Amino acid sequence: MTVHGGRLVHSRVVANLGDVLDLALEEAITGYATVEPQDALLLDAEGVGVLALEAGVPVAARHTGTGRVGRETLAELSVPGPCRVELYERDRPVQFADDPSNRIPPGLPADRLVRDADLANRTRSAAAERGTGERTDADALEAFLTDDDRVDAIRREARTEARQRAAEWGLTDALAEPVDSDVAVDE
């Protein structure tokens, strides 16, 4: 069964999800992984947990059976014992990843489902480098504000733009410092 189409790249029953998350991260796979704990198989529960991946980074989650979304999906999948996991690659991210309520912090699956701090850290770093998973996520916020180069670039650009526009709008007299000739707009 495929829930969102795509090409199956990996399918097996595993003791934990670490290897699959690692594989997706290393291969920078965009698509999704379905996770079905063995308990669920035995109990004949319906549906699977789906982790949306962007460039190998888990960014969102939902459960097709229970309808749980985001972090709650992970709580549901956080049960001991083996699980069946399938990894699918797609050309573009799955649509449910766009919904903020489905979003998860990138490091959370590694933290909660695998309890592998190293994998979680590598995932967070990859999320920051690859610009994914940044919509509702403490890790991404912290990574952003501690990325001095990125922040400085935004501020520099804004400063230049503010001064250029001040010239366009006749507000140069209101500027705290005189306009430099290199950023002034020719009248």
Added chain:
Amino acid sequence: MVEAFAVASGKGGTGKTTSALALGMALAEEHDVTVVDADTGMANLLFHAGLADVDTTLHDLLVEEPALPVGDAVYERHGMSVVPCGTSLAGFRDAHPERLRHVVAELAATTDVLLLDSPAALGSKSAVLPIVLADRTITVLQPTVPALSDGLKVREYARSYGTEGAGVLFNRVTDESAVERVAESSDRYFDGPVLGVVPESGAVRAAREAGKPLLAHAPDSPAAAAYRDAARTLDVDAGDADVVADRFASAVVPDPP
């Protein structure tokens, strides 16, 4: 004595208007407060304050030959003075942004705290004027990377005009730990402390639908409590009213040719 704050964000949907009215109501317990909808292109404060049906708005004060006294667009609501802006395209088209300084100057003469609910985007002169005119900016941020990025941009614009930072109000927060972890860095970049952390709340939408400020509609909600805390953290530093009024009236913004 008056201090003017631009409530700004750089991004729509962060809750600037809700925040401006909530801070206004909280500050009104100690100060004489005036809240102005300075978002002349996409006004919405009138809906939040139950003023959707009023005849006279800021737009009417910004037309070339207004002849209307500023007081005609000032409404006493919920313990504060509120100046809504109209929503018609014609009103926006006929408005002269430069006149905002005169309006602000006049309002400054009779209030302690001026809160200018500012436009989200910075793409026009009218949009940037509130942060040019204000003494300090209150940056309203959702704890997301795009919102922080846009907030940095607004802060840098404000800094370019010598407008100081009053701090950051994190709004619509679902994960408080996210804010705690970034508080130190955001302080560094937004020139002020984290004033408050306001949780995402259904009460905000309900208040908006009821046409009431949050603090009037759901005063006991956690979000309302967070706004009151933020207002206490905001250390109002009111300057001399005459000086401020004079600055608004005479300084910076040239009249249209």
